[in-house]
Each structure stands twice: as C-alpha cells, then as structure tokens.
C-alpha cells in the first residue's frame with residue numbers, strides 16, 4: 341500500500357510526464373536555448389538544470405529536454421533503485437548528471453561501499469556524478485556530522501574516480517550534494533572541498549541567513565564550482581545566484597508545479613532568447 345505522500349509524488353510525476361509529452365508534441369525539435377558555460381571541465385549548453393528527484397530513475401530523461409535545460413540530474417539512485425536506461429547523449433542534448441547514494445538505512449563502511457559501487461555502475465552513462473549527502477536520512481543518521489565517516493567516504497570516492505579514469509580512459513567529474521547550513525562552512529562542505537571533489541551541489545534552505553548565502557559559499561569555494569539549488573523560482577533569483585558566483589543553477593519545485601513550459605521560459609530568459 342502506498343502512503344499519501346507516495347501517491348502525491350506518483351501523481352506529480354505522471355502530471356509532469358503528460359506535460360512533457362504535450363510540450364514535445366507541439367514543440368517538436370526545438371533546440372535547447374544556448375548560453376554555453378564550462379563547469380567541471382564540461383560544456384553545459386546553458387546554466388539551468390533540473391535537480392535530482394524530478395526524474396528519480398531515468399524514466400523521463402528522454403522527455404525532460406522539453407524543459408530547455410542544459411542538464412538533468414537523474415536520481416538519487418541507490419543499489420535498490422529500479423533503473424531505466426540512464427544514458428548520456430552525444431550531440432546537443434542536455435548533459436546528464438547521475439545523483440548516487442547508499443540504501444536508506446545503510447550506515448558506516450557499508451554506506452561507503454554502496455556509494456563507491458554506484459560510481460562504477462554509472463561511470464559510462466553519466467556526464468557527471470553527484471554523491472548525495474543532502475537527504476533527511478543523512479542528518480538523522482548523523483552521517484554529515486561524522487568527520488571520520490566523511491573523510492573515509494571522500495577518500496574512497498577520489499580513489500575510485502582515479503581507478504575508473506584509468507580503467508575507462510574517460511574522466512567523469514564527481515560532485516557532492518550538501519545542504520548549505522550554519523555554522524559556515526559546514527563539515528561536509530569543507531571536507532568535500534578539501535578532498536578535491538570537482539564541484540558542490542549546494543542546497544540553500546528556505547529562511548537561511550546571510551552567513552550561508554549562495555554568494556558567500558561560491559566565493560569561499562572558488563575555484564571549485566558551486567551548483568546552486570533551492571528556492572530558485574524565477575529569473576530574478578536565478579540571475580542573482582549566477583551573478584553571485586554560482587556556476588550553474590538547478591530547479592526542482594518550478595518544474596513540478598509549473599511544468600516544462602515554465603522552466604523553458606526561464607532558460608530562454610537566462611539565455612536572452614526572445615523568440616522560438
């Protein structure tokens with residue numbers, strides 16, 4: 341039996357799928373609005389992305405380019421997730437990030453093993469990987485306050501990245517998704533930067549005070565890029581983050597409530613594309 345929350349999510353996903361199908365039907369082959377940016381050694385067609393949670397398993401990837409974004413972050417995928425064919429595309433489509441994590445409930449070395457294994461699973465299909473440390477589970481389990489666990493995780497992630505680069509001959513940047521919260525800099529944020537991860541997907545929480553503004557985080561992180569997510573609902577806020585030093589921005593709620601058309605309008609606005 342599904343809980344009311346699960347049913348609400350299922351309904352929201354079905355609605356999004358329908359809106360994307362309709363948008364694709366009427367806007368066949370519309371190109372992605374272009375304003376290329378180079379981040380983590382990758383060329384993103386534009387700086388707007390869809391955050392993890394929109395397409396948890398990769399089932400909607402082929403439809404979500406209707407939103408005109410430069411990147412899609414599929415997931416969070418863990419060893420128990422149903423996996424659809426998650427595959428990056430050649431050519432001009434949005435770049436594909438794969439957000440990976442451990443099974444909810446896994447702890448300690450087991451959680452580290454699962455995350456590192458997921459890097460192996462998605463190395464060939466992802467343009468970039470993001471290790472998710474931002475879910476309520478990580479806080480409840482005390483993982484993001486445990487310097488020993490975080491140190492072990494980031495060290496294993498970096499050595500797995502090196503191993504996979506030499507095995508496959510392709511470098512895949514690896515970011516960490518963390519909450520931006522006081523005290524600044526938080527432990528996972530500081531440790532991810534010091535471990536040499538390629539980027540930070542930083543979640544700005546509603547009501548966060550100025551000590552944790554995306555602008556402050558971006559300048560503290562530089563040259564490590566900040567992908568800013570949380571509370572971006574219009575072009576004013578998206579521009580504020582980008583002008584404040586975020587390399588990319590992502591939206592979740594905007595696409596779930598406004599559908600792909602609202603996100604496409606935002607992408608066009610950010611790219612200065614007036615007509616389609």
Ligand SMILES: Cc1cc2nc3c(=O)[nH]c(=O)nc-3n(C[C@H](O)[C@H](O)[C@H](O)COP(=O)(O)O)c2cc1C
Nearest residue numbers: 391392393415416472543569570571572591592593
């Ligand atoms: C229902 C729901 C499910 C989410 N699932 C995930 C997830 O699986 N992985 C993840 O990293 N973030 C997940 N997120 C967080 C979003 O990616 C995003 O960081 C957050 O919603 C803030 O962005 P927004 O203000 O644009 O909604 C989820 C958020 C919501 C509301």
